[in-house]
Amino acid sequence: MKLLLAGVVSLIATATCAAEITPEARRSGYDFAAAATRAMQDDDTANPGMLWVLQGETLWGTKAGAAEQSCADCHGDARSSMKGVAARYPAFDLALARPLDLEQRINQCRTAHQRAEALVWESADLSALTAFVAHQSRGLPIAARSDPELGPAIDLGRSLFQRREGQLNLSCSQCHDDNWGKRLAGNVIPQGHPTGFPLYRLEWQSLGSLQRRLRNCMNGVRAEPFEYGAPKAVALELFLMERARGMPIETPAVRP
Amino acid sequence: MARVLLNVPPRAQRGEIVEIKTLIAHPMETGYRLDNTGGSIPRDIISLFVCTYNGEEIFRAELFPAIAANPFLAFFTTATESGEIVFTWTNDHGQTQTETRPITVE
Amino acid sequence: MAEAIRALVAEAPLFHGRVKLELPSIVENGNTVPLTVSVDSPMTEADHVASIHLFNQKNPQPVIAAFYFGPRAGKARVSTRVRLADSQRLVAVAKLNDGSFWSDSADVIVTLAACTEQ
Numbered sequence: 155m156k157l158l159l160a161g162v163v164s165l166i167a168t169a170t171c172a173a174e175i176t177p178e179a180r181r182s183g184y185d186f187a188a189a190a191t192r193a194m195q196d197d198d199t200a201n202p203g204m205l206w207v208l209q210g211e212t213l214w215g216t217k218a219g220a221a222e223q224s225c226a227d228c229h230g231d232a233r234s235s236m237k238g239v240a241a242r243y244p245a246f247d248l249a250l251a252r253p254l255d256l257e258q259r260i261n262q263c264r265t266a267h268q269r270a271e272a273l274v275w276e277s278a279d280l281s282a283l284t285a286f287v288a289h290q291s292r293g294l295p296i297a298a299r300s301d302p303e304l305g306p307a308i309d310l311g312r313s314l315f316q317r318r319e320g321q322l323n324l325s326c327s328q329c330h331d332d333n334w335g336k337r338l339a340g341n342v343i344p345q346g347h348p349t350g351f352p353l354y355r356l357e358w359q360s361l362g363s364l365q366r367r368l369r370n371c372m373n374g375v376r377a378e379p380f381e382y383g384a385p386k387a388v389a390l391e392l393f394l395m396e397r398a399r400g401m402p403i404e405t406p407a408v409r410p
Numbered sequence: 411m412a413r414v415l416l417n418v419p420p421r422a423q424r425g426e427i428v429e430i431k432t433l434i435a436h437p438m439e440t441g442y443r444l445d446n447t448g449g450s451i452p453r454d455i456i457s458l459f460v461c462t463y464n465g466e467e468i469f470r471a472e473l474f475p476a477i478a479a480n481p482f483l484a485f486f487t488t489a490t491e492s493g494e495i496v497f498t499w500t501n502d503h504g505q506t507q508t509e510t511r512p513i514t515v516e
Numbered sequence: 517m518a519e520a521i522r523a524l525v526a527e528a529p530l531f532h533g534r535v536k537l538e539l540p541s542i543v544e545n546g547n548t549v550p551l552t553v554s555v556d557s558p559m560t561e562a563d564h565v566a567s568i569h570l571f572n573q574k575n576p577q578p579v580i581a582a583f584y585f586g587p588r589a590g591k592a593r594v595s596t597r598v599r600l601a602d603s604q605r606l607v608a609v610a611k612l613n614d615g616s617f618w619s620d621s622a623d624v625i626v627t628l629a630a631c632t633e634q
Contacts, residue, residue, distance in 0.1 A: 199417035340627030356545035359479035374631030410544040427590030470584040484595040
């Protein structure tokens with residue numbers, strides 16, 4: 155009897171996990187985009203996201219704050235110092251005892267080291283700096299989260315990904331684990347990997363962060379979106395990066 | 411000064427037809443959108459783009475609100491002699507931005 | 517749209533052909549649609565495209581853009597990105613240096629994105 159019960163329990167557990175995409179079946183949103191959109195991403199001279207990367211490069215060398223320091227003054231050439239950074243963010247910040255995503259880390263530097271005001275979420279400057287830093291990891295695989303401190307946040311992110319929400323009562327998993335590859339209006343549903351953020355979204359006609367995109371998703375199911383920088387938002391980002399471990403960074407990607 | 415991405419082949423053979431690609435950061439505000447209070451956001455678009463090659467106009471574009479934000483224009487020219495390619499964007503209010511790129515023709 | 521085209525062409529005949537308007541039949545997102553328009557022309561001093569005009573049916577304004585060339589262009593071919601408010605027809609009209617008009621049209625389907633800002 156106990157054996158039968160254990161068998162049933164394991165079957166239920168397996169059924170939940172069966173929805174997860176196997177590592178070999180994972181594909182970037184790039185693969186689901188139309189040919190014209192892919193062509194836009196592939197050409198650095200025609201990719202609108204590169205306008206923000208260029209802006210970020212300028213900001214990198216611009217002195218700011220009471221400390222009159224630029225990013226370059228501490229970090230030198232971003233091509234070497236920032237290589238691999240985006241691939242391992244969000245990362246655990248020991249001092250704050252919570253995970254921070256890349257935008258938050260940049261603002262951390264701004265306030266603590268440059269002694270400047272934090273940049274506003276989705277502002278041109280923050281988007282540009284984040285795009286510039288993330289771009290230095292283009293081509294590199296997203297790192298598996300090995301820091302045990304991140305465990306609870308990853309679990310929170312996973313549960314947020316799998317829970318139904320909003321007036322449409324849909325979970326992220328239902329579209330992006332169970333129905334990827336099928337169409338929703340004019341677009342093909344991708345698997346929801348954050349390989350190219352910050353990215354140029356054709357819908358926005360602008361470059362935006364992963365959190366902005368997640369807010370759009372939550373609006374899509376008529377749920378109240380997370381506030382920018384909320385712990386749940388960062389936990390979800392973190393889970394998505396862990397789910398996409400090994401996939402190469404594409405920043406700045408172009409997506410519909 | 412808005413960010414620009416310009417692609418002019420630095421070198422070309424005399425008589426070769428080359429593609430020039432241009433991208434400029436601009437919201438191309440149509441004038442049809444409404445803000446949060448219901449008031450209309452005023453139109454603000456780049457309405458004219460002119461490209462010259464050693465002073466001679468090789469391409470001109472009149473743009474309307476249907477052109478997407480961060481306007482992208484790719485066109486062709488024949489590489490005739492070395493010199494300068496000059497790009498000028500003009501908005502509704504007559505303000506301009508000019509960029510220059512060299513081209514070497516052998 | 518017809519009026520806008522008439523304003524350009526006036527009483528001259530509008531031939532269909534020589535112009536190729538390339539854009540996807542189902543656009544991925546109506547806010548940014550890449551398109552290319554080209555004209556089969558030798559682009560010589562004697563025989564070249566003077567201008568290409570792009571029209572649309574359902575946006576608030578019928579004209580999308582006008583492109584002007586000379587014989588130095590080498591190729592009468594332009595790529596750009598446009599906004600399309602709804603499923604509609606686009607028309608490209610080329611004016612040649614001899615004053616004749618040639619055109620092509622394309623019907624596109626535009627849907628709203630599933631997950632937007634509001």
